[in-house]
Amino acid sequence: MFNDLTQQFLPSTIGGLTIGAIYALVALGYTMVYGVLRLINFAHSEIFMIGSYASLFVIISVGVTAPLTGIALLGLLILLIVVSAAVAGGSAILLEVVAYRPLRRRGAPRLAALISAIGASLFLQELFALFIIPDVFGRPGRIDTAVPRIVDRDVLFTIGNAQVRTDQVIVLLAAVIVMILLDQLVARTRIGRGIRATAQDPEAAVLMGVNIDTIVRLTFLLGGAMAGVAGVLYAMEFENLRFNIGFILGIKAFTAAVLGGIGNIRGALLGGIALGLIENWGAIFFGSQWKDVIAFVILVVVLLFRPTGILGESLQKARA
Template identity: 80%
Template sequence: MLNDFVLQFGPSTLGGLVVGSIYALVALGYTMVYGVLRLINFAHSEIFMIGTFAALFVLSLVGLPGPLSGFALVGMLVLLFVAAMALSGGSAVLLEVLAYRPLRKRNAPRLAALISAIGASVFLQELFALIVIPDVFGKPGRVDAAVPRLVDRDVVFTVFGTPVKTDQVVIFISALVMMVALDQLVARTKIGRGIRATAQDPEAAVLMGVNIDTIVRLTFLLGGAMAGVAGVLYAMEFENVAYNIGFVLGIKAFTAAVLGGIGNIRGALLGGIALGLVENWGAIFFGSQWKDVIAFVILVVVLLFRPTGILGESLQRARA
């Protein structure tokens, strides 16, 4: 067993970094909405799912001739990211307007918003299962669709004997750039100051001229955009999309947000990477079929022994 761990440590670590970066991007949506509204947006997993379909729509329209490289690959990635961010971000804003804002205006209890989130999640899943996939991608009853290969999986370099492939480099660097950009936007811009002020004290923020509705919309927009990028990267890596693709991954992303410290943007990054690594390392000992169990056990353990997560600092306590 130990010998297997040593032999598989390099590839498992690399795979954990790749999938962990996708978890982290999705976790950003959970952590931002919770930091501002104290709401667990369980429909966020379907916002991620919409991002995967946005990637497939664009690739289907463009008619990808084969794997790309160089400037062609960069241009295609930019197009995919823009389309997925627009569609996922717009869907997240629409979700806030239709499912959450009416409840917020009526000062409804948080349980009502939570039920609304679950209902929206199921609705979006069934919408894509019954309408989008049968009409666009195949016969009625089909629940998934293949994504054409975007980049060749050539070995770029090796790290301690572990080959690092092109798709892994693209995914990790793209995710890292997007997460750093979001962190800097929240930390250094006027929009970010508005988000942090609203998270700290909504009443005081209103007195200082902050439009709460605008800030909430921007929070959903940014979180949805990050989920859209995650959807593109997921489709590129696993080359498949499905109407229920966000269910398990969404719970894992929520686990990552809790692990890092929900409400903490940098905690989402740390939690996603940590979850991806532990999940892959655990699969060496217990088998890949236990990956989901490992992730959910981590969630339970964190909630029991350190509910504030690794970093523990919430967006509400961040300095303005």
């Protein structure tokens, strides 16, 4: 038994880091919106789904039928990330305008916004299942949609008994680069200062000349763009999409945000990686069929014993 565990540990760690990076990118959208509006945007999982299908649309439009390498692969990945981030970010802004802004301007309670988020989530799922997937992709909306392979799964190097594939390295590198860019944008730019000021004290931010509506739009845009990037990496890694792929993954990403500290950008990154690792390590002991259960148990335990998460620092406390 012990030998089996040691044999599986390193491969499970590599897999955990890969899926954890995707969780972290999606968790960023949850944590940024919560930090600014104190709102749990449960429709964010469908923004991730939209980004995934946007990447599939680009792959089909370009006509990729075999894995790419070198400059061709790099160019396609950049195109996929730009298009999916733009589509997902734009969808997130539209979601804010339609589902949240009218409630916010009327001073509606947060429960109303939560109900609106759930309604928007179900609407987007059914919209894709009934119309978008059949009409745009010509495939039944409630059946899994295959994604053409764009990168070979060659083994680049080994760590102990763990083989590290090309696709895993791409996922990790892309996720880390995007995370660092977002962290620096929030920490060092004028837009970031506006986001932090709004998160800390909206009334004072208005007195200082901050346009709250603009900051809210930018927050949804950035969070949606992160979900779009996650959608590209998910489609490339798992090569399989479905109209409701965001449901379970969205809950796990929310768990990651809570685990790291909801409202904390670096906490979302830490929480996503930690959740991916814990899931995969837990699967060694209990089997892969228990991965989802492990994630939800973690959510309950964190809420019971450390509701502020690992870091516990909100967005407004980020360094000025």
